[in-house]
Amino acid sequence: MAETPFFFARGxxxxxxxxxxxxxxxxxxxxxxxxxxxxxxxxxxxxxxSCARTLAAxxxxxxxxxxxxxxDSSGLSAxxxxxxxxxxxxAAIGALEQRVPAIQQIGLIGLRLGATFAALLAESNAxxxxxxxxxxxxxxxxxPILDGDAxxxxxxxxxxxxxxxxxxKVVDNREVLTARIRAGGSVNVDGYEIGKGLLESxxxxxxxxxxxxxxxxxxxxxxxxxxxxxxxxxxxxILASSYSQGTLSRAAEQPFWREIKPFYPRANQLxxxxxxxxxxxxxxxxxxxxxxxxxxx
Numbered sequence: 230m231a232e233t234p235f236f237f238a239r240g241x242x243x244x245x246x247x248x249x250x251x252x253x254x255x256x257x258x259x260x261x262x263x264x265x266x267x268x269x270x271x272x273x274x275x276x277x278x279s280c281a282r283t284l285a286a287x288x289x290x291x292x293x294x295x296x297x298x299x300x301d302s303s304g305l306s307a308x309x310x311x312x313x314x315x316x317x318x319x320a321a322i323g324a325l326e327q328r329v330p331a332i333q334q335i336g337l338i339g340l341r342l343g344a345t346f347a348a349l350l351a352e353s354n355a356x357x358x359x360x361x362x363x364x365x366x367x368x369x370x371x372x373p374i375l376d377g378d379a380x381x382x383x384x385x386x387x388x389x390x391x392x393x394x395x396x397x398k399v400v401d402n403r404e405v406l407t408a409r410i411r412a413g414g415s416v417n418v419d420g421y422e423i424g425k426g427l428l429e430s431x432x433x434x435x436x437x438x439x440x441x442x443x444x445x446x447x448x449x450x451x452x453x454x455x456x457x458x459x460x461x462x463x464x465x466x467i468l469a470s471s472y473s474q475g476t477l478s479r480a481a482e483q484p485f486w487r488e489i490k491p492f493y494p495r496a497n498q499l500x501x502x503x504x505x506x507x508x509x510x511x512x513x514x515x516x517x518x519x520x521x522x523x524x525x526x
Contacts, residue, residue: 230285235328237294239320242313245301246294246321248328249285258366258511259290259332261321263339263347267306267384267421269486270299272493273340276485279495280338283504290332292325299421307415310426311349318350322360335360336367336446338503341486342380344373345436348444355443365446367510368472369503372453374436375464381407381432384418391419439467447510448472453499457481474510478502 231250236243262277264270281291296317298306322335339347348370354363374380385403392399401409406416411429415422442448450469452462457479469477480502485493 230282235324237320237324239297239317242297242317243303244294244297244317244320244324246292246324247281248325249281249291249293250329251285251288251290253288255290255329255332256288257331257333258336259325259329259334260284260292260336260338261318261325262291262293263318263337263343264293264296264299265339265341265343265486266299268419268488269341270343272488273486275492275494276496276499277340280500280503283500287504290325290329292321292328294321294324305422305424306427307422307424308426309424311346311430313426314346315350315353318346319359322363326360326362332362334364334366335362336369336507337363338369338371339373340371342374342431344370345375345431348373348437348448351444351446351448352442355445363446367446367507368444368448369507370448370450370468371499371503372451373465373468375468376434377432377436378434381423381428384423385416387418388416391417437468439471442472442475445473447474447506448476449503449506450475450477451499451503452477452479453482453484453496454479455481455483476506478506 230252233248233250236245262281264277265273277293281293284291295302296314297304298309325335337347337351347368351363351368353359382403385406388406389399410416410423410425413425415424450465452465466477469475480499482496482499483489483491485496
């Protein structure tokens with residue numbers, strides 16, 4: 230397996246990616262992975278790497294990349310928006326097609342807001358035919374964000390915690406912070422600036438509607454919870470049913486996209502159920518034991 234870092238263009242933006250290439254010829258199905266926003270990207274990084282390496286060990290080409298304003302890509306997060314991230318994902322798909330021209334399908338795997346971006350792009354593809362390789366390809370959504378308003382209010386709550394630590398009190402509440410962003414300013418959340426473009430394009434009540442989806446391929450929606458006993462989320466069940474081939478599963482994992490005590494080099498149950506589902510929908514059983522494939526790095 231080879232891992233090749235490179236930059237690719239999206240308009241004037243310079244995006245960073247890493248291509249995980251299998252030994253020998255790649256299978257017809259490849260993947261692009263869509264990371265979450267802000268600190269969630271940092272904490273989930275090792276899980277993404279482990280999953281990409283496992284898929285590559287099983288013969289799939291996998292592209293991980295940094296969205297505009299994140300990681301080693303150019304730009305500032307304050308200048309990002311739903312549309313810019315959607316264009317980033319389109320550019321990543323194009324970069325993968327260019328580097329591995331023999332692939333026939335490209336599946337999308339996303340976490341949290343990255344899962345939402347992947348789902349929205351799959352819908353755009355069904356309407357606008359962005360790439361024929363996305364048609365009917367697997368779509369994997371790990372704990373997608375459905376309610377944009379609630380998500381951004383959760384992010385702003387982190388800013389309030391920072392204010393308490395620095396000033397000993399909350400100087401600006403969430404209403405003030407939201408108004409500042411909508412007026413054209415930005416608010417720092419754990420080192421990432423949230424600007425008007427991102428808030429107004431993603432901060433809508435329902436990012437993923439319950440309407441019947443146009444994406445005709447298999448879709449896996451995974452509810453991630455600390456224990457298997459946690460109640461099934463009704464909103465994710467409805468989302469899964471909106472896909473013609475939708476499946477809702479649950480994975481017992483700690484919220485590895487946050488700063489938690491245990492080091493999370495991989496999310497074993499999440500990865501295993503995802504790979505098992507991919508085997509089922511593609512009819513191609515895994516040739517590499519999961520633990521062996523996930524080891525290393």
